[in-house]
Amino acid sequence: MEKEDNFGDWYIDIVEKANLSDKRYPIKGMNVWTPYGWKAMSNIDGLIRKELDATGHDEVCFPLMIPETEFKKEKEHIKGFDSEVYWVTHAGLNELDVRLVLRPTSETAMYPMFALWVRSHQDLPLKVYQIVNTFRYETKQTRAFMRVREIHFFESHTCHVSEEDAQRQIEEDVEILSKIAKKLCLPYFLSVRTDWDKFPGAYYTVGIDTVMPNGKTLQIGSIHHYRTNFSEPYGITYENENGEHKHVHQTTYGMSERLLGAIIGAHSDDSGLIMPPDVAPFQAVIIPIISKDNGPIVAEAALALAARLSAYGIRVKLDNRDARPGSKYYDWEIRGVPLRLELGGRDIENGVVTFARRDTGEKGAIELRNIEQGVELLLKIISVSLSEKAEKSQISKVEDMDSLDSIPEGKILRFGWCGCEECGHKFEDTYDLKILGTPYLPEEYSGRCIICGKATDKPTMAARTM
Amino acid sequence: MEKEDNFGDWYIDIVEKANLSDKRYPIKGMNVWTPYGWKAMSNIDGLIRKELDATGHDEVCFPLMIPETEFKKEKEHIKGFDSEVYWVTHAGLNELDVRLVLRPTSETAMYPMFALWVRSHQDLPLKVYQIVNTFRYETKQTRAFMRVREIHFFESHTCHVSEEDAQRQIEEDVEILSKIAKKLCLPYFLSVRTDWDKFPGAYYTVGIDTVMPNGKTLQIGSIHHYRTNFSEPYGITYENENGEHKHVHQTTYGMSERLLGAIIGAHSDDSGLIMPPDVAPFQAVIIPIISKDNGPIVAEAALALAARLSAYGIRVKLDNRDARPGSKYYDWEIRGVPLRLELGGRDIENGVVTFARRDTGEKGAIELRNIEQGVELLLKIISVSLSEKAEKSQISKVEDMDSLDSIPEGKILRFGWCGCEECGHKFEDTYDLKILGTPYLPEEYSGRCIICGKATDKPTMAARTM
Numbered sequence: 001m002e003k004e005d006n007f008g009d010w011y012i013d014i015v016e017k018a019n020l021s022d023k024r025y026p027i028k029g030m031n032v033w034t035p036y037g038w039k040a041m042s043n044i045d046g047l048i049r050k051e052l053d054a055t056g057h058d059e060v061c062f063p064l065m066i067p068e069t070e071f072k073k074e075k076e077h078i079k080g081f082d083s084e085v086y087w088v089t090h091a092g093l094n095e096l097d098v099r100l101v102l103r104p105t106s107e108t109a110m111y112p113m114f115a116l117w118v119r120s121h122q123d124l125p126l127k128v129y130q131i132v133n134t135f136r137y138e139t140k141q142t143r144a145f146m147r148v149r150e151i152h153f154f155e156s157h158t159c160h161v162s163e164e165d166a167q168r169q170i171e172e173d174v175e176i177l178s179k180i181a182k183k184l185c186l187p188y189f190l191s192v193r194t195d196w197d198k199f200p201g202a203y204y205t206v207g208i209d210t211v212m213p214n215g216k217t218l219q220i221g222s223i224h225h226y227r228t229n230f231s232e233p234y235g236i237t238y239e240n241e242n243g244e245h246k247h248v249h250q251t252t253y254g255m256s257e258r259l260l261g262a263i264i265g266a267h268s269d270d271s272g273l274i275m276p277p278d279v280a281p282f283q284a285v286i287i288p289i290i291s292k293d294n295g296p297i298v299a300e301a302a303l304a305l306a307a308r309l310s311a312y313g314i315r316v317k318l319d320n321r322d323a324r325p326g327s328k329y330y331d332w333e334i335r336g337v338p339l340r341l342e343l344g345g346r347d348i349e350n351g352v353v354t355f356a357r358r359d360t361g362e363k364g365a366i367e368l369r370n371i372e373q374g375v376e377l378l379l380k381i382i383s384v385s386l387s388e389k390a391e392k393s394q395i396s397k398v399e400d401m402d403s404l405d406s407i408p409e410g411k412i413l414r415f416g417w418c419g420c421e422e423c424g425h426k427f428e429d430t431y432d433l434k435i436l437g438t439p440y441l442p443e444e445y446s447g448r449c450i451i452c453g454k455a456t457d458k459p460t461m462a463a464r465t466m
Numbered sequence: 467m468e469k470e471d472n473f474g475d476w477y478i479d480i481v482e483k484a485n486l487s488d489k490r491y492p493i494k495g496m497n498v499w500t501p502y503g504w505k506a507m508s509n510i511d512g513l514i515r516k517e518l519d520a521t522g523h524d525e526v527c528f529p530l531m532i533p534e535t536e537f538k539k540e541k542e543h544i545k546g547f548d549s550e551v552y553w554v555t556h557a558g559l560n561e562l563d564v565r566l567v568l569r570p571t572s573e574t575a576m577y578p579m580f581a582l583w584v585r586s587h588q589d590l591p592l593k594v595y596q597i598v599n600t601f602r603y604e605t606k607q608t609r610a611f612m613r614v615r616e617i618h619f620f621e622s623h624t625c626h627v628s629e630e631d632a633q634r635q636i637e638e639d640v641e642i643l644s645k646i647a648k649k650l651c652l653p654y655f656l657s658v659r660t661d662w663d664k665f666p667g668a669y670y671t672v673g674i675d676t677v678m679p680n681g682k683t684l685q686i687g688s689i690h691h692y693r694t695n696f697s698e699p700y701g702i703t704y705e706n707e708n709g710e711h712k713h714v715h716q717t718t719y720g721m722s723e724r725l726l727g728a729i730i731g732a733h734s735d736d737s738g739l740i741m742p743p744d745v746a747p748f749q750a751v752i753i754p755i756i757s758k759d760n761g762p763i764v765a766e767a768a769l770a771l772a773a774r775l776s777a778y779g780i781r782v783k784l785d786n787r788d789a790r791p792g793s794k795y796y797d798w799e800i801r802g803v804p805l806r807l808e809l810g811g812r813d814i815e816n817g818v819v820t821f822a823r824r825d826t827g828e829k830g831a832i833e834l835r836n837i838e839q840g841v842e843l844l845l846k847i848i849s850v851s852l853s854e855k856a857e858k859s860q861i862s863k864v865e866d867m868d869s870l871d872s873i874p875e876g877k878i879l880r881f882g883w884c885g886c887e888e889c890g891h892k893f894e895d896t897y898d899l900k901i902l903g904t905p906y907l908p909e910e911y912s913g914r915c916i917i918c919g920k921a922t923d924k925p926t927m928a929a930r931t932m
Contacts, residue, residue, distance in 0.1 A: 026536055064601075
């Protein structure tokens with residue numbers, strides 16, 4: 001299956017061959033996380049947790065179910081979710097008095113409690129996050145990690161004294177994102193979504209998009225400023241230093257298992273997955289190369305090597321199955337282990353370990369004496385190299401456009417837009433492309449709206465989406 | 467509130483004061499995990515994960531929802547759960563064709579997949595586990611961590627070639643339990659449950675019970691042997707070495723957030739929680755003792771002390787709030803931090819840190835030079851001491867009984883039982899006590915059935931349960 005020619009089929013094939021998830025569960029779009037897929041996802045969760053903890057967010061866990069009465073308090077929000085939530089209507093043999101919704105996201109679960117927790121300006125900022133599964137009744141075709149009905153999800157929620165303080169949180173979120181994305185070797189665009197595409201209830205939404213090999217974008221997360229849109233209906237107020245009661249300003253930041261989907265799409269190739277070292281369940285695999293007279297010596301050396309690397313904190317797998325090295329290479333290539341270490345009689349004599357990089361195929365030798373540092377360095381190099389390659393690929397997919405005469409296929413289009421809703425809808429409807437929004441980070445631009453011709457100093461991007 | 471006199475109220479009070487969970491969520495029995503409670507639970511999850519990983523179990527994550535058709539395949543099982551599951555009947559604006567159940571436990575989610583995963587004897591044993599939330603529509607009075615409707619839950623599921631191999635798994639589970647319980651400083655009894663009290667669908671169930679200060683038992687987990695009771699309806703078969711197709715033998719092992727409830731009940735006192743060091747979100751708290759002329763020196767030394775302990779892997783909290791030391795002592799006492807470290811001008815001059823143990827109140831000094839090892843050792847001593855105290859308390863609550871003339875209150879009763887259902891029911895119904903079952907580990911015993919007088923070589927235990 002070839003990645004460049006038929007990304008959709010290639011993706012389905014690779015998820016199955018690498019055994020990251022099993023889609024044969026008897027509910028469509030609710031897949032089983034296999035051990036390998038779950039380890040990769042847990043590593044991603046770990047990277048998220050680290051950055052959130054370091055910036056003073058507290059991890060919590062809120063109930064899954066939300067009473068319909070709470071769920072419906074914010075009018076825009078419920079309009080946005082009405083058609084895609086699961087309803088619990090019965091418990092045991094009884095019908096419930098108040099129906100319960102399975103969280104599609106946790107605003108309406110958390111905010112009644114925030115109203116109890118926040119009393120004074122000294123309780124602010126309140127910064128919490130949780131990593132849980134959320135539920136959306138997806139009616140489009142499902143695809144592992146990218147579009148599913150049970151979604152592994154990280155969400156942070158914050159409350160602030162003012163709009164400005166909430167804005168500073170958004171900036172911190174952007175900083176956190178850049179650190180996490182670096183470990184995932186994922187480039188991305190930040191776009192302030194159009195008014196008709198923002199999160200239901202938000203003041204504004206920053207979409208986080210990455211580019212897939214087929215030239216479509218995949219939204220891997222979003223950051224929202226709510227102003228007081230939720231704190232008003234939920235009554236989340238604080239007493240300021242002058243004894244006045246004010247509504248808090250809120251933000252949220254969310255990312256999902258799509259991060260894993262994005263990694264698969266961005267880094268893998270026709271031979272299988274390529275896992276970024278910080279995500280890989282196994283960062284290195286050791287394959288003993290045994291000839292007829294050196295079995296025990298090589299086996300023992302391989303065991304010692306595994307122990308040394310593991311003690312150093314490297315996630316290492318010793319593959320001592322009774323199988324030919326070639327078939328082992330093949331298995332671990334598909335599963336995307338970033339570094340293969342081969343250890344044979346000759347290597348032991350020479351005091352080296354032979355390595356092969358999964359990403360480039362490059363081979364070489366590392367001195368056994370400094371094997372820990374050698375492997376660590378190679379993993380760093382692989383990480384940087386994956387980032388650079390993905391970055392280049394993303395840039396190559398963006399095309400500036402100054403007329404609507406011919407629209408290139410499989411590209412992210414960048415062009416001027418006056419910002420008005422009429423022009424935006426006209427463009428989206430005519431070309432079946434989605435306007436991703438205007439850049440969140442300032443960009444120099446001077447041009448004309450590609451639809452109405454009015455002068456504008458903001459570019460916009462549009463693309464087909466996964 | 468006094469623990470010994472009114473355990474029930476004391477417990478509710480302590481959970482609230484220590485801020486482990488917030489029960490004001492608008493659905494009864496679905497509580498919010500606060501940062502402190504969630505950290506403690508995550509530490510427990512970590513202990514479980516470590517032992518499960520070390521014994522070759524793979525972590526997975528199965529979908530939350532189970533189609534009614536799959537849920538009803540094993541007749542005993544569904545009879546046992548029919549009255550206590552939540553039903554999802556609608557998605558978006560549509561009624562579902564097949565109703566979905568929120569997992570009360572995951573047999574019926576996992577076993578259709580095991581039927582696909584297991585092909586040959588080489589795929590066995592299959593050993594997986596997950597840590598997820600489960601759901602039961604509890605109609606009795608709810609109590610944080612002990613009886614809730616959304617339950618944080620660990621469950622391992624295994625498949626084996628034979629009944630004997632499955633039995634060996636049960637023995638491994640008992641071993642795993644002993645390691646985890648040691649870290650939680652929790653004593654427990656293992657009882658083979660009566661036939662009318664075993665898990666719905668099990669061949670036999672081992673209940674894991676611990677004793678609360680009021681003399682009631684709390685079941686903190688269970689281990690089940692299923693034989694082929696589930697593999698038959700779910701069609702989980704393997705081809706053996708002779709090419710014959712056989713049903714697998716299965717086991718499960720589950721424990722829940724009740725472990726945290728048990729810890730609170732077992733170790734805490736009238737001044738608040740006492741967290742076992744391996745569970746404590748903060749193992750030590752540093753309180754700078756500042757006098758009017760040494761502020762900066764003490765603050766700097768406290769910071770350096772925190773950094774040293776943290777680098778050594780100790781979970782340490784530096785409390786440098788602008789408050790009196792006494793009020794800080796009080797706060798951390800309630801929250802159960804096992805070790806308090808005080809650092810003042812005199813301590814710095816003498817090159818020591820003053821400590822106070824939360825469990826005994828004992829005070830002393832540790833040399834600053836070896837502070838890491840000193841704190842580590844004290845935490846170990848506290849852990850052993852908590853275990854011994856809880857063990858003693860458990861033993862003191864067990865009373866041997868050889869007649870029904872007078873039944874002691876607030877005790878776990880140990881007596882002979884012929885094992886027949888008639889005598890069992892008669893005893894339970896007459897005295898409103900639950901028979902916990904017969905000892906899982908062999909015990910010397912010779913006596914008579916306390917009900918019918920028949921000779922028996924097995925004791926049984928009975929108690930009121932939480």
